[in-house]
Amino acid sequence: MLSKLFELLYHKVYVNIVVERSQTIVYVQECSTEGLVVSESQTFKTTTINAKMKEFINSFTSESPFYYISVLDTSESQGALPTCISRDMSKFFDLEFSKHMCYKKNWAYYSSKVDLNRLERSYPEIGIDFIFSPFVLLANFFKDKIDSSLAIFLLVEDNYLSLAVFNNSELLYSHHINMEHNNESDVLMMENQNDEVDLELDTSINLEEIDVHDDVELTDDFGDIEDLDSIGEIDEFAEEEIEEEIEEEVTATIEEEATGFNEDYQRYSLIQSSINRFYKDEKYKSEFVQDIYIADAIGVSGDLKRYLEEEMFLNVFVRHLDLCSELVQLTKAELNEI
Known part of the structure; x- marks a missing residue:
């Protein structure tokens, strides 16, 4: 009862942090019981917290005890598993050094304990309340399609690709890809193209x-x-x-032009390799997929769509995604479940 009274007196503040290749975007929403009061976004030319970022965040969080800080997981050693049964998870990945959680008791997502601890220590001055998996974000963003179709679903970030294959809400396969740490053959191919x-x-x-x-x-x-x-x-x-x-x-x-061309072709090559793995690896319940839904968080060129259509014969559907806004929605949904 007392907590409800305090919620009427103070606004709720949602701070959302998205780290890109060479910068960090901080998006803040301040809400009352009646709805959105103010929203503001700033971009900082750093991938770690600095004095200006801390000052910007504190200008909002100092006004209310009800603030929540969320970040998108950037761990390289993360992914999703097509099962939520503990004894079956080891068939797909060794989780000894990872933390995992189930998503609606249908499938699980995981991340390296070391990477998660490192991420938490990166923001000691402000603390972190929620670390969200890109696969959870992808599942929520394409909920209308995942629940009723067989398709590839892809989240395109500045430096990462998160790919998942769903068949009527059943996860069949996933792959989280760091574009800077792909195999040497891809790098050599890109250099030759340059x-x-x-x-x-x-x-x-x-x-x-x-x-x-x-x-x-x-x-x-x-x-x-x-x-x-x-x-x-x-x-x-x-x-x-x-x-x-x-x-x-x-x-x-x-x-x-070379950078844009190479990155889109690199993305296409990595997607193609990942899908080939899905088809060939016997531990996955592979199904022939014709559609791919892309959540585009960075504004990729039409080349990626063209490569996928002409080289892999996929039906490609692209939706623009605002990572910060989606993090707000995930945070609000999480709080409603507590």
């Missing part, structure tokens, strides 16, 4: 053919011969400077 793109663009652009003289305005009154020499030096300097700027712009464009 070299080919660089070579193609280098042969198509000849900086010597670019006429920069039209951009330099000269006056009719040259003065003495020393002034003429000075103008000649300026003209040569301007030409070199323009050529350098063009080279920098071309290089930046090449790198940006």
